Amino acid sequence: MGTVIMHNVVSVDGFIADENDDVGPLHEWYFSGDTLIIEGADQQYDHSGTGSAFKVSQASAGYVQAMWEAIGTSVMGRNLFDLTNGWEGHPPAGGHVVVVSHRPKPEGWHPEAPYHFVDGVTAAIDRAQELAGERTVMVNAGDVGSQILAAGLVDEVAMDVVPVVFGSGRRYFGDIDGQHLLEDPHVVIQGERVLHLRFKVRR
Known part of the structure; x- marks a missing residue:
């Protein structure tokens, strides 16, 4: 089975959106660089729903493209689905x-969209891994992501840290209880207006 990675863009004080689910400047680095993120030879990524192509700094491009191309299945909560209307049935990354x-x-x-609604985080990861095969299962951070981490089902934590302080809002780790140890970061990449970090979860 593929690796389960909990991921999100996050402020330096640990928020993925404000109280109104507005991400503010968190995603600006996706569109302010000079390197187009491409899939294959001619298809450009546009996961934003805005019609804007993702253009990141050269320092971020290789990391971001490799991560997205590895995704087989994404896991999200109902709140994000409702906010985005499920990107109108087009997965932002991966096949399901x-x-x-x-x-x-x-x-x-x-009805044709490859979206699967599952009641419960354990069942969700089981289904996601079945669909992803050997590819990555990417879990959106927040309340659902924190439940999956607390259940011991996350292999790695990935954060794209943006230099902004929100002060309050929706936390990357939701309302998780207790301590959860991570290994030292095995990915540290400084982009422009973003720092990419990845940690393996200590077992």
């Missing part, structure tokens, strides 16, 4: 999306 939700897929919503 697993949504952790007590509610089913909205009736009539993009």
Whole structure:
């Protein structure tokens, strides 16, 4: 099975959005560089839903592209699904999306979309790994991500740290209880207006 990675862009004080789910300047580095993130030879990534191509600094480009291309399945909570309307049925990365939700897929919503609604984090990771095979399962940070980490189902924590202080909002680690030890970072890449970090979860 592939690696389960919990990931998000995050402020230096640990927030992934404000109280109104506004990400503010957290994603500006995705569009302010000079290197287009591409898949294959001719398809450009556009995961933003804005029609803007992702252009990052040269320092970030190799890391970001390799991470996205490794994703087989993404796991998200219902709140993010509702906020984005599931990107209109087009997964932002990978071939499938697993949504952790007590509610089913909205009736009539993009019936062809490779989205799978699962009640519970353990079942969600089982389904995501089944769909991903040997590829990466990428878990969005926040409340659902923290539940998956607390359940011992996350292999690595990845953070794209942006130099901004939010003061309050939605935390990267949600309302997680207790301490969870990580190894020393095995990826440390300084981009422009972002610092990429990855930590293995200590078992």
